[in-house]
Amino acid sequence: MGSVVEIKPLTRVEGHGSLKLFFDGRQAERVELCLTDSPRLFEALLVGKRYREVPDIVCRICSLCSTIHKVTAVAAVERAFGIEVTGETRLSRELITCGGMLQDHALHLYCLLLPDLMGQRGVTGLASEAPEILQSGLRIKRVGNLIQETVGGRLIHPVNITVGGLGQRVGRDALLRLKEELLAIIPECRQCYRLFRRSFPFPQLPRPEFLALEPSPTPIAGELLHMSNGTVFAIESYREHVVETVLPYSYAKHARVNGAEPTVGALSRLNLGAALAAEPRTLFAKVRDDLVGHDIRANSLAQAVELYQAAERSLQVIDALLELGREGECCRKITPSAGRGCAASEAPRGVLIHSYSFDEEGYCTEADVITPTSLNQGALARDLLALARAMEGADEAEMRKALEHLVRCYDPCISCSVHLLQL
Amino acid sequence: MNRPRLAIAGLTACSGCQLTLLNCEEELPLIAEKFEIHYFPMAESVSEPEGVYDAAIVEGAVSTPEDHALLFKLRNASHLLVAYGTCALFGGVAAMNNRCAERPEMLGTVYGDSAPLIESFPPAPFKNFISVDFAITGCPPEKPELLALLGGLLAGTLPPTPCYPVCTECRSRENLCLLLEKGQFCLGPIIQGGCNARCPATGIVCEGCRGPVREANVAQELELLLERHFGREEIERRMSRFTPEWNYGQRR
Numbered sequence: 106m107g108s109v110v111e112i113k114p115l116t117r118v119e120g121h122g123s124l125k126l127f128f129d130g131r132q133a134e135r136v137e138l139c140l141t142d143s144p145r146l147f148e149a150l151l152v153g154k155r156y157r158e159v160p161d162i163v164c165r166i167c168s169l170c171s172t173i174h175k176v177t178a179v180a181a182v183e184r185a186f187g188i189e190v191t192g193e194t195r196l197s198r199e200l201i202t203c204g205g206m207l208q209d210h211a212l213h214l215y216c217l218l219l220p221d222l223m224g225q226r227g228v229t230g231l232a233s234e235a236p237e238i239l240q241s242g243l244r245i246k247r248v249g250n251l252i253q254e255t256v257g258g259r260l261i262h263p264v265n266i267t268v269g270g271l272g273q274r275v276g277r278d279a280l281l282r283l284k285e286e287l288l289a290i291i292p293e294c295r296q297c298y299r300l301f302r303r304s305f306p307f308p309q310l311p312r313p314e315f316l317a318l319e320p321s322p323t324p325i326a327g328e329l330l331h332m333s334n335g336t337v338f339a340i341e342s343y344r345e346h347v348v349e350t351v352l353p354y355s356y357a358k359h360a361r362v363n364g365a366e367p368t369v370g371a372l373s374r375l376n377l378g379a380a381l382a383a384e385p386r387t388l389f390a391k392v393r394d395d396l397v398g399h400d401i402r403a404n405s406l407a408q409a410v411e412l413y414q415a416a417e418r419s420l421q422v423i424d425a426l427l428e429l430g431r432e433g434e435c436c437r438k439i440t441p442s443a444g445r446g447c448a449a450s451e452a453p454r455g456v457l458i459h460s461y462s463f464d465e466e467g468y469c470t471e472a473d474v475i476t477p478t479s480l481n482q483g484a485l486a487r488d489l490l491a492l493a494r495a496m497e498g499a500d501e502a503e504m505r506k507a508l509e510h511l512v513r514c515y516d517p518c519i520s521c522s523v524h525l526l527q528l
Numbered sequence: 529m530n531r532p533r534l535a536i537a538g539l540t541a542c543s544g545c546q547l548t549l550l551n552c553e554e555e556l557p558l559i560a561e562k563f564e565i566h567y568f569p570m571a572e573s574v575s576e577p578e579g580v581y582d583a584a585i586v587e588g589a590v591s592t593p594e595d596h597a598l599l600f601k602l603r604n605a606s607h608l609l610v611a612y613g614t615c616a617l618f619g620g621v622a623a624m625n626n627r628c629a630e631r632p633e634m635l636g637t638v639y640g641d642s643a644p645l646i647e648s649f650p651p652a653p654f655k656n657f658i659s660v661d662f663a664i665t666g667c668p669p670e671k672p673e674l675l676a677l678l679g680g681l682l683a684g685t686l687p688p689t690p691c692y693p694v695c696t697e698c699r700s701r702e703n704l705c706l707l708l709e710k711g712q713f714c715l716g717p718i719i720q721g722g723c724n725a726r727c728p729a730t731g732i733v734c735e736g737c738r739g740p741v742r743e744a745n746v747a748q749e750l751e752l753l754l755e756r757h758f759g760r761e762e763i764e765r766r767m768s769r770f771t772p773e774w775n776y777g778q779r780r
Contacts, residue, residue: 113575114569114575116569116570116572116573116574116575117569117570117571117572117573118570119543119570120538120543121538121594141592141594142540143539143540143591143592143595143622143648143651144635144638144639144648145540145591145621145622145651146622146634146635146637146638148637148638149625149629149633149634149635149637149638150621150622150624150625150634152637153765154765155762158766158769161735161769162621162624162769165542165544165620165621165667166542167542167543168542168543168544168545168547168668169543169547171542171544212547212550216550216571217571220573226572226573226574227568227571227572227573227574228550228556228560228571228572229560229565229571229572232556232557232560232561233560233561236557239557240557243553243554243556243557244553246551246553247553247554250551250553258726258727258729258730258732259668259726259727260548260551260668260671261544261547261548261551261668262544262667262668262737264726264727264730264732264735265730265732267732272727272730272731272732273730273731351639351640509573520541520542520543
């Protein structure tokens with residue numbers, strides 16, 4: 106006899122979603138992952154807008170990832186018009202991206218995921234049962250946000266990141282203050298991994314097919330994507346490799362890359378050889394055996410390593426900015442021209458691609474955004490089914506708990522995933 | 529002392545208003561102590577609203593039957609319903625094309641012929657459906673305004689809300705006027721203040737994320753922009769980014 110286990114809504118994730126597992130007797134037959142944030146149809150909203158409006162609008166796809174959406178959108182517009190920004194702009198954008206990574210990983214690890222590990226319902230339970238751990242996480246998160254607010258002029262949907270450069274350069278005093286705040290949390294960032302280096306209460310999952318941007322000296326707007334199966338392709342040709350299909354029960358499209366269901370995010374980056382600063386590299390070497398070749402259960406440990414990397418890298422970038430001093434105008438003059446521009450970056454949750462076409466006056470004629478959660482969707486569904494099968498016969502409450510926990514390992518961002526396009 | 533019981537929820541939005549609460553890193557432990565945060569799916573595993581809430585703080589526009597049902601449920605279960613953020617108050621970014629594009633067409637643009645079988649309609653603000661007791665505007669909202677609301681709830685009252693335009697704070701910060709002195713497309717004169725003119729202080733024009741200020745002189749803003757050679761089409765497009773409905777007044 107058939108039965109269905111439904112988890113609705115998914116909680117402690119960004120956005121609205123649910124999942125249904127269909128059983129035939131005791132055997133799990135199939136899974137429907139329904140990402141049901143109402144579609145805001147961003148790609149349709151962007152068509153007909155002027156190039157300067159595009160990044161301001163598109164960053165509203167998601168608040169958690171608004172910084173990286175904005176930085177990536179701005180880079181794509183600049184590529185379309187052939188604009189080279191100054192070194193100061195590049196460094197400032199890298200700094201705000203590090204701040205975004207720090208805040209986002211801290212939010213996910215300490216506020217959304219940790220309650221699972223501590224047997225709590227959510228962040229309020231942590232506040233009463235594990236106040237010191239929560240406060241340590243919040244201190245890290247706060248500094249990530251301070252970086253975003255200082256560089257971006259606003260915490261969510263930063264305004265200071267614009268096509269051509271910066272609205273205003275980040276002052277020396279502000280940089281020194283950030284440095285001081287960062288130095289104060291470095292010891293906590295270094296220790297963060299200890300909380301997440303643990304075995305999970307559920308069975309082994311399929312080995313992921315990792316996908317990430319190839320490390321480059323400019324982490325934003327890299328050139329090549331590579332996969333653990335050896336595939337390498339240029340960002341510009343992503344449409345030949347990434348195929349999206351519409352699912353009848355979900356507003357997020359399901360993406361395959363060269364036929365494979367990729368896994369993106371912290372674990373993928375570390376498996377595919379991310380560039381790390383000296384001390385995070387030492388930490389990575391220490392926990393390497395728990396990360397390399399592992400399934401998605403290791404993603405939170407990978408995020409903890411990256412959280413430390415983001416803090417250390419922020420310090421490096423601040424020093425580079427301080428050394429650079431003032432460089433003249435901080436924003437390039439823009440002359441729109443007809444063309445297409447495409448940029449990819451590593452968002453906290455993984456590979457993010459923005460692509461826009463413009464007419465000769467700079468009006469947007471086509472927009473496409475591929476988000477980490479739409480890339481991860483297939484792998485998440487596959488793992489949910491594998492988990493349900495491996496737990497066959499388990500008590501339903503236990504299975505539900507494990508399934509929810511697995512969803513959180515992927516750190517999905519449902520607002521991001523729901524949108525799409527192919528015009 | 530009784531802890532006020534809260535529901536915090538999101539409809540069609542980016543979760544930025546809810547994130548603003550989680551971004552109150554220094555205050556969050558105290559908030560968790562002083563309030564019973566019962567329903568808050570983004571950060572708490574509780575699947576359904578249950579019982580009576582002292583306040584429901586809800587972000588997002590209404591654009592699906594589920595949004596609509598949850599909004600009514602929370603309205604009926606709560607003493608105070610707070611429209612939290614620009615989408616809840618004015619429709620927000622997802623509603624910007626409400627007046628100039630048909631939804632089926634836009635769905636077709638994004639999903640082709642194979643649109644999923646989920647029902648949705650043009651995003652609309654709360655006031656189209658229910659009565660709202662208090663509002664916090666902004667995309668995203670300012671943390672101090674949220675904290676003032678929470679403080680007010682603890683004291684059994686509601687905080688005052690500013691009703692002056694962005695220009696008031698911008699002038700008191702002595703920023704260069706981007707509209708009058710640089711001829712840029714700034715919406716400050718007609719937009720609700722309270723953000724301490726964040727964007728103009730960074731040299732970036734006000735994009736209007738906080739929605740119309742009370743008694744906004746829209747006709748005069750149009751005049752100022754037209755004089756600076758911005759086209760009527762561009763003006764309406766830019767003004768619609770967060771608020772599709774404007775009273776363009778006597779200036780046609």
